[in-house]
Amino acid sequence: MRRREFLAGGTAVLALPLAGCAHPPVVLDMTDATPTRIADERSRAPDPGSEAYAVVAAARDNDSVTRTRRSRLFHDANAVRVNGTVYEVSETRLDSTEVTEYELRLDFNPADETPSRGEIAYTELPPADERRLDEIVTSESKRTVEGEDIVVHYGTADEVGESVFVPDPQYDILVYEGDRYRVTVTSHESTRETYRYEVTQVADSVDAFVSRIRERYRFTLSGLSEGEREVVETAIDEGYFEESDAFQSVVERFHAHDALSRTDAYGTWLTQYGGDEYLAYIEW
Structure with missing residues (x-):
């Protein structure tokens, strides 16, 4: 998941900070984990007619396909969804050529x-x-x-x-x-790269793909103290944005499990709490 910016006291996504609104120092945002949202965390679904869609379809139908482009096509994709089927994409650089662009x-x-x-x-x-x-x-x-x-x-x-x-x-x-x-x-002169694309089917449906993600990453958030429960329930209702011992304790609980995606400063986890399933986005 890409890093998001939050309004203090809410979870509105901002392209740019609003005047007078600073980015909160910490964030815990817990949203309903629908199958589509879960799939989006570990894959991308290119639009029909896009180059990515055409490349995956061509590689699927022809074992592999080559394309010459300015840069990689699948920078951060773990998997790609095309027509409901999920594929893992191999993108191998074959050659580099100097070209003239106008x-x-x-x-x-x-x-x-x-x-x-x-x-x-x-x-x-x-x-x-x-x-x-x-x-x-x-x-x-x-x-x-x-x-x-x-x-x-x-x-x-x-x-x-x-x-x-x-x-x-x-x-x-x-x-x-x-x-x-x-x-x-x-x-002007620029460089074009030639890539070979190959795909491997990893799931025949989004539901099957999501089931694998759940099995691998989901954990139950339980045994919380009163302060930790307050942090989590506030995060579910409206987002939590305050630095506190209880917040740090909750963060440590998440850090003890594998994230769907994570950097040194933020990440996303799949968890169950109170019988419901959530995607938890955290900045610490």
Whole structure:
């Protein structure tokens, strides 16, 4: 589980701290351990149509598959869920290649609108360019923004397809609804890695996968003192955010068991308390 930031007195997740609200020094947050939540702690479920989904499906159907990319695809995945089946993914780096990548810079307020290469109407762009520029050029809010030009990443020449800008610009002025925008193409060197992907089925359903997790990681939180019970029950109701001896004692109880995920400062455990099952997220 990724580290979360909490509002003092509640469990709202924050992208950025709110003014006047400091991150609490400690956290114990206990939420209902639904099968999906448990599975999410030890696996990822890529969206159909995503590269990760396609890679797993191709490796499953063809024993293995290779892909060339900028970086690893499965950075922190213990397992991947596709069509209800859970697979362990092997991602092996095979090769590294230096490539040239291209970027297109759009100036919506050019000082000079005179083309040196030529001009092209937006409606005449080939699909490769229209696909990359449509959201930007047709958005009035983006066209009228003040300041720096907008940069569009095109990738390598092989990835681009038939383009009038990359790798060899044929035009340097783009005309949209009578307005004229300057187009500049730049390039830089980068590294692409080739990986081989293989998958092994580890469970034929999410329920079967979750059952294995429960068997391996779940423990019963029992025999608590009155102070420890107060910490745990507050964590269940609204989250617990106070440094105390009772809190540290509860943390030690969790540390005595294997976590679903853990760093030196925070972690997530699967536990039973009072007959119910919880995911316990702790920062100490």
